[in-house]
Amino acid sequence: MTEAVNPWVKIGEGPEEETVLAVDFDVTGRLEANFRDLVGLLPVPVAVWQTVPPAESYRRMLTTEDYLAWWREYPDKGRRPVGTVLGYCVGSVFASELADEIEKTQGSRPRILLFDPEMPNTLSLYRDFGKVTEMMSVLSPEEKQQLLARAEEVRAEHGEEFDAVSARLIELYEEAGGAAFERLGLDEDLGAELLGLFRAYVSYLAAARKLDPSRGWSQARAITSAGSSTGARQAVEELRFEASHDELLRSPQAAAAAGAILRPKGE
Template identity: 90%
Template sequence: MTDTVDPWVKIGEGPEKEIILAVDFDVTGRLEANFRDLVGLLPEPVAVWQTVPPAESYRRMLATQDYLTFWREYPGKGRKPVSTVLGYCVGSVFASELADEIEKAQGSRPRLLLFDPEMPNTLSLYRDFGKVTEMMSVLSAEEKQQLLERAEEVRAEHGEEFDAVSGRLIELYEEAGGAAFERLGLDEDLGAELLGLFRAYVSYLAAARKLDPSRGWREATAITSVGSSTGARQAVEELRFETSHDELLRSPQAAAAAAAVLRPKEA
């Protein structure tokens, strides 16, 4: 991961009279649908910019304010209004906080459109550890099973202690990943970047845990899957669809519902 990383990347080309910001932890190789998938399903082109993790989070755990400071200078700030902030899963926590900051900066509050909004917890952390373990194709089925069993031992030892659990899971991932990358003969820098990916994700979760999104969520529209978390219950409106969490942002029905929310306010 290079040190010069832009905090926002454009994922939707469209008229920029108003812009849309999206918060998600989106990386190459991700199995879940992402906001690029959603944007591709919208009937009208829209200008959408999405958050990028700070490069430093690949090396160490960052504070909540580090993320907010990094993302605070969003595209078009002071020149074009932000009409909507999107959030996916834990990104919905940051989306609520960004909406507060944007309201102060531009004098009007952007809409909040959230997809399966969720506060991070140890359950979601173990779920995602299982996903990244499955993605480590260089590991044999037996090695993956052993890694998951060791994660279960961490769960038994630390329960709901998020900081303790996250630290141990990072250690397990780096130990298994380091051995796997050495076996593949990967370049040292590339191996370090891949190992840092899980650390960056855990840092993102830990930082979100320090925020209280309740105010923003109470004013939001939530588009949810069959496996939606309890976060959506706080929304002013919940639109639920018969699709899995991982496929929610690829759902044509969810995209149609999003398009209705994203129509320009003057329409």
């Protein structure tokens, strides 16, 4: 696995009067639109840095503080103000916490702009397990159906017990994926990285569950998809668009609304 050496990656070039930080779990092969898509659609160039998951999360479950410590040293800290913190889905939970920490450091509170903000729960975990299963091209349609059926058995057995459900789903994913990768003769390092991906994502969800984003969300503006989101109800303002959740960050209309919000505070 390629080790992440930097907790942030620059995804948008623009004037450097203010920095914009974006929190999301973005990995190669993701089907959903991402902040890179949004940045490419913004009406004006914006300097944007996005979180990178800690490499260690591919190997073991991390704590909430592990993530915050990894992202706490954001780019240009102490030299250039953070004007806005963005969050997508569960990343909105971490975005709220980072905004609190940034306020203490720079003495002014950054704006918070959230896209379909959501607290992680077992429903979203099962939903994303289904997406990951569909992405596993090494599995036949029959194998995918069997894997999803076993996930339904976990749901019936453990209900809303997030920690128990997440542990079992990781086991199922590693069992199915490991057998398939071995059958295909995949390189051991590549196989380990693919298997670790789901563990890293579940670690990200579990860590977010330990945070209370209510203060940040109550001061945020939310851009939401056609189905809205539970977290958006707490926002100061919700701007809803017809795009689906998966396509929200690829919506020209949503990008135009975000661009208006991301203008430097002095303009």
